[in-house]
Amino acid sequence: MKDMKMKTKMIIGFIIPILFTLINVIFGMMSVSSIDKIVRDMQNEQVEVVEAKMEEIGADQAKAAILAETLESTATDDIENIDSRAMTSNIISFG
Numbered sequence: 102m103k104d105m106k107m108k109t110k111m112i113i114g115f116i117i118p119i120l121f122t123l124i125n126v127i128f129g130m131m132s133v134s135s136i137d138k139i140v141r142d143m144q145n146e147q148v149e150v151v152e153a154k155m156e157e158i159g160a161d162q163a164k165a166a167i168l169a170e171t172l173e174s175t176a177t178d179d180i181e182n183i184d185s186r187a188m189t190s191n192i193i194s195f196g
Contacts, residue, residue: 126191133187137180144176 105113148169155165 122194126194129187129191129194133183137183140183141176141180144172144179148172148176 151172152165152169155168160168
């Protein structure tokens with residue numbers, strides 16, 4: 102390190118934190134992707150359980166469809182919220 106020029110030392114000094122930031126953002130995006138998949142699977146299971154229960158108690162198809170549609174729209178909103186927060190977090194980390 103002593104034989105390097107000041108310019109080279111500064112370039113290395115700036116590249117190291119940039120690389121760490123990129124690695125952090127990549128791991129964050131991978132984590133969010135994994136969480137997103139897990140949440141989608143959980144929500145799909147929830148909808149299936151509710152639909153089965155509605156059939157079990159004898160609810161008519163129209164009411165069951167309304168309930169399923171409500172659950173699916175709520176699930177979509179939750180996923181969009183997770184994605185939005187993850188994107189904001191990545192922009193803040195990267196910026």
